[in-house]
Amino acid sequence: MSNYFNTLPLREKLNQLGVCDFMDSSEFLDGVNALKGKKLVIIGCGAQGLNQGLNLRDSGLDVSYTLRKEAIEGKRDSWKNATENNFTVGTYEELIPTADVLINLTPDKQHTSVVNAVMPLMKQGATLSYSHGFNIVEEGMQIRKDITVIMVAPKCPGSEVRAEYVRGFGVPTLIAVHPENDPEGKGLAQAKAYCVGTGGHRAGVLKSSFVAEVKSDLMGEQTILCGLLQTGSILSFDKMIEKGIDAGYASKLVQYGVEVITEALKQGGITAMMDRLSNVAKIKAFEVSEELKTIMRPLFQKHQDDIMSGEFSRVMMEDWAAGDKNLLAWRAATGETAFEKTPAGNVKIGEQEYFDNALLMVAFVRAGVELAFETMVEAGIKPESAYYESLHETPLIANTIARKKLFEMNRVISDTAEYGCYLFDHACKPLLADFMTKVDTDLIGKNFNEGKDGAVDNRALIAVNEVIRSHQVEVVGAELRKAMTAMKSIKTA
Numbered sequence: 001m002s003n004y005f006n007t008l009p010l011r012e013k014l015n016q017l018g019v020c021d022f023m024d025s026s027e028f029l030d031g032v033n034a035l036k037g038k039k040l041v042i043i044g045c046g047a048q049g050l051n052q053g054l055n056l057r058d059s060g061l062d063v064s065y066t067l068r069k070e071a072i073e074g075k076r077d078s079w080k081n082a083t084e085n086n087f088t089v090g091t092y093e094e095l096i097p098t099a100d101v102l103i104n105l106t107p108d109k110q111h112t113s114v115v116n117a118v119m120p121l122m123k124q125g126a127t128l129s130y131s132h133g134f135n136i137v138e139e140g141m142q143i144r145k146d147i148t149v150i151m152v153a154p155k156c157p158g159s160e161v162r163a164e165y166v167r168g169f170g171v172p173t174l175i176a177v178h179p180e181n182d183p184e185g186k187g188l189a190q191a192k193a194y195c196v197g198t199g200g201h202r203a204g205v206l207k208s209s210f211v212a213e214v215k216s217d218l219m220g221e222q223t224i225l226c227g228l229l230q231t232g233s234i235l236s237f238d239k240m241i242e243k244g245i246d247a248g249y250a251s252k253l254v255q256y257g258v259e260v261i262t263e264a265l266k267q268g269g270i271t272a273m274m275d276r277l278s279n280v281a282k283i284k285a286f287e288v289s290e291e292l293k294t295i296m297r298p299l300f301q302k303h304q305d306d307i308m309s310g311e312f313s314r315v316m317m318e319d320w321a322a323g324d325k326n327l328l329a330w331r332a333a334t335g336e337t338a339f340e341k342t343p344a345g346n347v348k349i350g351e352q353e354y355f356d357n358a359l360l361m362v363a364f365v366r367a368g369v370e371l372a373f374e375t376m377v378e379a380g381i382k383p384e385s386a387y388y389e390s391l392h393e394t395p396l397i398a399n400t401i402a403r404k405k406l407f408e409m410n411r412v413i414s415d416t417a418e419y420g421c422y423l424f425d426h427a428c429k430p431l432l433a434d435f436m437t438k439v440d441t442d443l444i445g446k447n448f449n450e451g452k453d454g455a456v457d458n459r460a461l462i463a464v465n466e467v468i469r470s471h472q473v474e475v476v477g478a479e480l481r482k483a484m485t486a487m488k489s490i491k492t493a
């Protein structure tokens with residue numbers, strides 16, 4: 001097996017990277033019909049497996065789970081997840097030959113061995129589905145030619161896939177059919193029906209390709225979504241401790257601050273987030289984020305380059321082969337950071353205080369979102385896709401930090417995202433060392449506005465507002481958010 005993307009001629013690489021059509025709601029009028037009466041069998045019952053399965057069943061589809069023998073015999077969490085939710089659970093031999101659609105929701109590192117084990121058991125003409133295309137794109141997995149291969153990739157953690165569905169909405173989703181495996185031409189209809197089953201069609205669906213999904217998903221998770229949220233949290237906390245801010249306050253400001261700050265991002269993009277600051281603070285946050293962008297741009301570009309060339313996958317797969325040596329060591333080291341070990345204090349922090357006292361974190365978020373978006377678009381990823389992978393998903397990951405800090409974020413995301421997050425974090429912290437020596441408590445820990453009369457140069461403020469508002473991530477985001485608001489208001493009507 002070799003990297004599928006790297007085997008493609010340049011023209012085809014660009015072609016597949018550029019597949020990105022925002023699908024009109026009229027494309028989903030057929031609902032779940034293409035899967036109605038079919039047997040859907042999910043392999044694995046973890047973060048995505050359980051939550052997608054619950055949604056699909058509530059949408060009227062026939063869902064059961066197949067788990068490896070050890071999981072059933074040992075009554076592991078995956079077995080408990082499935083049985084406690086009254087799903088039928090069976091071994092590969094019992095369930096796979098009956099499946100019309102086999103949904104692979106095991107960790108990416110297991111895909112080659114799982115798919116090799118299940119493929120001989122799959123019936124002629126069945127469909128194999130993924131929620132991330134790593135195995136197909138980066139490992140070049142070859143699937144039997146009678147099998148249809150589709151992807152339905154929610155752009156968020158599994159917990160949110162369920163929570164949004166229960167609220168009557170959904171999460172933005174990328175769907176694709178692998179061009180090498182669509183023998184009956186039914187892949188797209190099935191992917192659309194699956195997406196209706198998870199509720200994704202209510203929030204926005206991009207018709208994408210396996211290639212475009214993988215190259216954007218890896219970039220988002222390594223940089224802004226997880227890597228920079230980790231780096232920003234640790235550096236912000238450490239700085240406050242160095243400057244004598246109460247540890248409980250510092251811990252709380254960071255843990256909940258990322259969520260409060262990025263909630264504004266969710267509602268109205270970078271513009272809304274920056275508008276939560278006073279004018280004088282906004283100009284400062286803008287300057288700080290511009291400096292951060294200059295320092296971090298080469299690192300963002302390196303991550304994108306390594307993702308495109310396959311170097312990132314090659315190195316991560318070496319770690320898989322070494323029994324996750326680095327991943328496990330990095331996970332343990334994250335658990336030992338002072339931020340992780342310091343509980344949030346029993347101190348009240350008002351909503352506005354999270355902005356006024358954490359200007360540095362606002363600057364990290366603006367810099368990270370814009371850099372991730374710009375770098376993806378420069379590399380040939382379409383702006384809509386880049387928006388989902390940078391701005392849209394950041395608040396959804398920030399929610400996990402608010403729940404239980406970096407431990408929770410890294411538990412909820414895929415192993416692939418976790419590995420990339422640590423890789424970025426370890427390169428980014430030294431890169432920001434000089435910058436951080438200049439940071440004081442006016443940027444993190446204390447109210448930036450204190451002792452200032454709020455006076456600003458009008459022309460400077462107008463120029464800053466213009467730069468923020470005219471950024472492409474804001475333009476495309478405003479359009480995509482319109483579609484989401486429209487869906488919600490139809491529901492409330």
Ligand SMILES: NC(=O)C1=CN([C@@H]2O[C@H](COP(=O)(O)OP(=O)(O)OC[C@H]3O[C@@H](n4cnc5c(N)ncnc54)[C@H](OP(=O)(O)O)[C@@H]3O)[C@@H](O)[C@H]2O)C=CC1
Nearest residue numbers: 044045046047048071076078105106110132157158413414
């Ligand atoms: N985490 C997320 O939120 C997102 C994940 N994805 C993608 O979804 C897919 C699933 O990821 P995620 O939900 O994080 O995975 P999890 O780690 O949460 O799920 C693991 C599940 O797979 C089973 N499993 C693990 N190893 C094997 C094996 N060798 N053979 C059979 N079953 C196995 C586990 O069962 P047991 O060990 O008990 O046998 C468990 O049920 C990945 O492709 C990922 O990239 C996409 C979007 C977001």
Ligand SMILES: CC[C@](O)(C(C)=O)C(=O)O
Nearest residue numbers: 155156157221413414417
């Ligand atoms: C952000 C990480 C992710 O890509 C996701 C939740 O979308 C993952 O792989 O977990």
Ligand SMILES: [Mg+2]
Nearest residue numbers: 154155156217
């Ligand atoms: Mg993702």
Ligand SMILES: [Mg+2]
Nearest residue numbers: 217221414417
């Ligand atoms: Mg991912």
